[in-house]
Amino acid sequence: MKRLLLLGAGHAQLSVLAALARQRVPGAEVVLVSAAERQLYSGMVPGLVAGRFSEAECSIALAPLAATAGARLIRGQAVALDAAEHFVTLADGQRIDYDVLSLNTGPVQDRERIPGAHANALFLRPIEAFVQLWPQARALAEEDLLDVVVIGSGAAGVEIALAVGARLGTRCTLTLVSSGGPVLPGYGQSVRRRALAALARRSVQVLPGPCTAIEPGHVRLGTLRVACDVPIMAIGGDAPAWLAGSGLALDAAGFVRVGATLQSASHPGVFAAGDVIVRDDAPHPRSGVYAVRAGPVLAQNLRRFVAGGALMPYAPQRRSLNLLALGDGRAIASWGGWSFQGRAMGWWKDRIDRAFIRRFSDQP
Numbered sequence: 001m002k003r004l005l006l007l008g009a010g011h012a013q014l015s016v017l018a019a020l021a022r023q024r025v026p027g028a029e030v031v032l033v034s035a036a037e038r039q040l041y042s043g044m045v046p047g048l049v050a051g052r053f054s055e056a057e058c059s060i061a062l063a064p065l066a067a068t069a070g071a072r073l074i075r076g077q078a079v080a081l082d083a084a085e086h087f088v089t090l091a092d093g094q095r096i097d098y099d100v101l102s103l104n105t106g107p108v109q110d111r112e113r114i115p116g117a118h119a120n121a122l123f124l125r126p127i128e129a130f131v132q133l134w135p136q137a138r139a140l141a142e143e144d145l146l147d148v149v150v151i152g153s154g155a156a157g158v159e160i161a162l163a164v165g166a167r168l169g170t171r172c173t174l175t176l177v178s179s180g181g182p183v184l185p186g187y188g189q190s191v192r193r194r195a196l197a198a199l200a201r202r203s204v205q206v207l208p209g210p211c212t213a214i215e216p217g218h219v220r221l222g223t224l225r226v227a228c229d230v231p232i233m234a235i236g237g238d239a240p241a242w243l244a245g246s247g248l249a250l251d252a253a254g255f256v257r258v259g260a261t262l263q264s265a266s267h268p269g270v271f272a273a274g275d276v277i278v279r280d281d282a283p284h285p286r287s288g289v290y291a292v293r294a295g296p297v298l299a300q301n302l303r304r305f306v307a308g309g310a311l312m313p314y315a316p317q318r319r320s321l322n323l324l325a326l327g328d329g330r331a332i333a334s335w336g337g338w339s340f341q342g343r344a345m346g347w348w349k350d351r352i353d354r355a356f357i358r359r360f361s362d363q364p
């Protein structure tokens with residue numbers, strides 16, 4: 001028996017589990033290690049904050065999915081990986097050996113990047129922790145006007161700011177701070193214009209930043225102090241620090257270098273997908289869309305690798321449909337240079353998101 005270790009139940013790994021539920025890999029014992037007992041779907045988290053979805057509606061329970069896949073589920077947080085000796089160490093000291101490793105643990109947020117953030121801010125990741133803490137922050141608005149500052153003006157920051165506005169309305173003041181550049185870097189002009197209009201309708205003050213410190217009661221943007229009760233960190237994703245000593249080939253930022261077959265550039269028995277990877281041969285943005293698309297190829301290649309067959313390449317699509325939730329049931333859809341906005345786009349986004357949850361919750 002070979003041990004196939006699935007580390008992290010990210011978007012791609014869910015596809016691996018669904019494929020295993022349909023057909024087991026002969027000769028493989030499958031172990032799934034996950035930090036949480038459910039996978040909260042990030043695409044629906046802004047809707048959760050806005051009060052449009054319940055936690056249950058945004059969650060995929062891992063125990064039933066693992067059971068149908070014939071995988072042993074271990075709850076635990078990986079803190080080290082030894083790619084030469086083929087084992088992972090969990091936070092509780094447990095050592096888990098593997099023959100084949102599939103890594104899909106997603107990104108982390110560097111808690112030390114902005115002084116004071118670690119002690120004072122609410123981080124979007126881990127999403128599980130954010131979802132537990134957000135109701136406590138929200139409850140403060142029942143007592144007094146709440147000053148909320150969202151730090152980071154990428155898609156997640158914009159969606160969260162609009163969601164907070166939709167939920168708290170006039171019970172909060174809202175500020176969105178960019179890292180110095182424009183709101184929604186990487187998006188076209190028309191999407192940016194629409195998003196800025198939506199932010200203005202919600203009375204969200206947009207400041208260029210960057211944020212230099214977070215202190216109790218306010219955030220600092222250089223010499224400017226902005227009153228803040230709840231700083232929400234929506235800064236982009238970083239590579240997990242625990243991969244640094246793994247021996248895997250990493251890029252300068254610490255992401256796992258993989259090739260077209262999703263195998264590590266240094267260790268062919270290690271596969272990886274999602275936001276934790278970098279593809280030098282086919283660079284693409286880090287987003288759930290790409291992680292989802294990699295899933296079926298990852299599932300096939302793990303199966304073929306165990307069986308000793310030829311592996312398939314994964315070619316990321318050149319562009320992807322983007323749906324940005326505006327917090328009130330509407331969304332901006334964009335494809336290349338085109339963008340559309342309205343309730344129909346919001347309905348479309350909800351439909352795609354709910355179908356994703358259903359796909360992994362209704363396993364036979």
Ligand SMILES: Cc1cc2nc3c(=O)[nH]c(=O)nc-3n(C[C@H](O)[C@H](O)[C@H](O)COP(=O)(O)OP(=O)(O)OC[C@H]3O[C@@H](n4cnc5c(N)ncnc54)[C@H](O)[C@@H]3O)c2cc1C
Pocket residue numbers: 007008009010011012013033034035036038039040042043044045046076077078079104105106107124126156159160273274275276286287288289290291323
């Ligand atoms: C608020 C928000 C909204 C977003 N909306 C969208 C959207 O609409 N569309 C889109 O394409 N992208 C969206 N994104 C980006 C998207 O979340 C990421 O690109 C995506 O989650 C990456 O998927 P992944 O499979 O790599 O990792 P993840 O989805 O992060 O999954 C990783 C899993 O691994 C587990 N894990 C992490 N570390 C460990 C460890 N050390 N040991 C064990 N398990 C571990 C985690 O608990 C998690 O279950 C959004 C992000 C945020 C924050």
